[in-house]
Amino acid sequence: MKTKALFLEIVCFLFILLFLYTAFSKLADFETFRVQLGRSPLVTDISGLVAWGVPALEILLAGLLMFGKTRKVGLYGSYTLMVIFTAYITAILNFSDVIPCSCGGVIAKLSWWDHFVLNIFFTSAAAIAALVYPATIPKHQRQ
Incomplete structure (x- = not known):
């Protein structure tokens, strides 16, 4: 597998893992x-x-990230959501006296700085992946 393709697979896998884990953690303790x-x-x-x-x-x-036909949209959406999450953390840290953490699962145990670093990592990964994602996907790679 080429380096670019491997990078894209890893980024998509990490986002799928992150999003499903955090979504179900939030829903499991919804209240x-x-x-x-x-x-x-x-x-x-x-x-x-x-x-x-x-x-x-x-x-x-x-x-969206699971399927070749929707992966690019999923990467742009992931980037956008991570930018929003990062902006939210930045605003909370800089402009709020109250700093509630509404993350789910083990991520809730991270410090706010750790949250910020994690978000920057995922935001950067999504941006790079979306930019290097091929304009056309070979037919054998479509799902």
């Missing part, structure tokens, strides 16, 4: 997730919508 979002000064008014929307979007993006 805690919803309450923590309600404490965030940035999304208080729309916390109910965000509480359902974020896991749903993470599951959708994981699904």
Whole structure:
């Protein structure tokens, strides 16, 4: 397998793993997730919508990344979502006295700096993967 193709497979796999893990962690403890979002000064008014929307979007993006025909859209969506998450963390850290963590599972145990670094890593990986993703996919690689 060529280096570029291997890189794309690894990035997509990592995003699928990340998004499914975090989505199902949030849904498994939905009430805690919803309450923590309600404490965030940035999304208080729309916390109910965000509480359902974020896991749903993470599951959708994981699904898009699984198939060759939708992978590029999934990569752009993953990049966009990671930019939003990173901007949210930056805003919370710089402009909020209250710093609630609404992440799911083991990721909730990370420090805010660790969250930021993880987000920068995934944002960069998605950007690079979307840019190097081939304009056309050979027929034998389509799913």
